[in-house]
Amino acid sequence: MRRVIIVLLVLVGLFVAADFGAAALAESVVSRQMRQQIGLRDDPSVRINGFPFLTQALTGRYGSVDVQANNITVAELEDLSVQAQLRDVDAPLSTVLGSGPKTLKVGEAEGSVRIPARDVEQLLNRNGAITLDDLRIDPVDEAGLKAAAEESDDTSLTSIDPDLAVRLTATTVLPLLGENEVSVIAQLSLDNGKARIVPRDVRFGGNALPTAVQRVVAEVFTVTVDPGSLPLQVTPTELTAESGALRVSGTARNLTIGGASTE
Incomplete structure (x- = not known):
């Protein structure tokens, strides 16, 4: 046996x-x-x-x-x-x-196609107004949007689809305000395979910024990212945020x- x-x-x-x-x-x-x-x-x-x-x-x-x-x-x-x-x-x-x-x-x-935070940071820094370091990308759920709306007193943030919401966080230096962490909640959209990031809420050190400064920071975070074509000529239909990256996908x-x- x-x-x-x-x-x-x-x-x-x-x-x-x-x-x-x-x-x-x-x-x-x-x-x-x-x-x-x-x-x-x-x-x-x-x-x-x-x-x-x-x-x-x-x-x-x-x-x-x-x-x-x-x-x-x-x-x-x-x-x-x-x-x-x-x-x-x-x-x-x-x-x-x-x-x-x-x-x-x-x-x-x-x-x-996965676009990492490091590549997004390089694109944002080309805008030149401020320099961002250690950019982080995170998805934002419905509870996060609700909390941001309460902090900013901007109820329109709750109208953002959580699947199309992203939080971008980085360290920067602002004139007269010094160095601190800037946090932006932005809305994602997909246009002809290109990822569009549009800021909806800007915070510096957890606080709101003067209108003029907020406008400058928002412009830095407004960017279109072109990751090229998807493999196998798949048509891009979805743009999402995940921990550390943006992802463009399709079937x-x-x-x-x-x-x-x-x-």
Whole structure:
């Protein structure tokens, strides 16, 4: 019995090793194809989800494939992250592992570009009126908007959709007021794939600013960010704030990826 158990364990180990090896090879093929499709300089990270891989490979159907590429430069932005999740992928084993053209059919693709706070800070500082340091980006929920409305006595803040609200916080120096933390609640909008930030409430050290100074600070925080196109020509439909970044995302259906040889 002990010998049988050992043999079974060896066979299981061999199967797992073969499964991971085949998956790694397929991921490498998909990575090269995605690099060409998205137009990247380097191969992105690709993960074919689900275990075992071989059962998916035999049917040529994959539930989901994750693709990610980091440190991408687009115009003035230097540290973008591009992500895509491919769902209901149709790729026969002969296509994935063969030497011919690589073509993948995708039922649905969700693509997004993540714009980190550091890139947003660089854009804001190009306005030149004041210099911002250590910019932080955070979402604002309904309770946060209500609290800000009560502090500022501006009930219009509660009309902002929390999904389109963002809090930008940084350290700066203002003339005659010294150094302190500036906090801005802004409204997000998406225009032709570009992220628009429009301040609605400005605080310095937790307090309101004189009207003239507030106008200057608000102008610094008013900016349009162009992250470039989404992967797989996905149409941008959503702009959201998350901890440390802005994210532009969208979905597309019934895609064909590739068709040319990756050799």
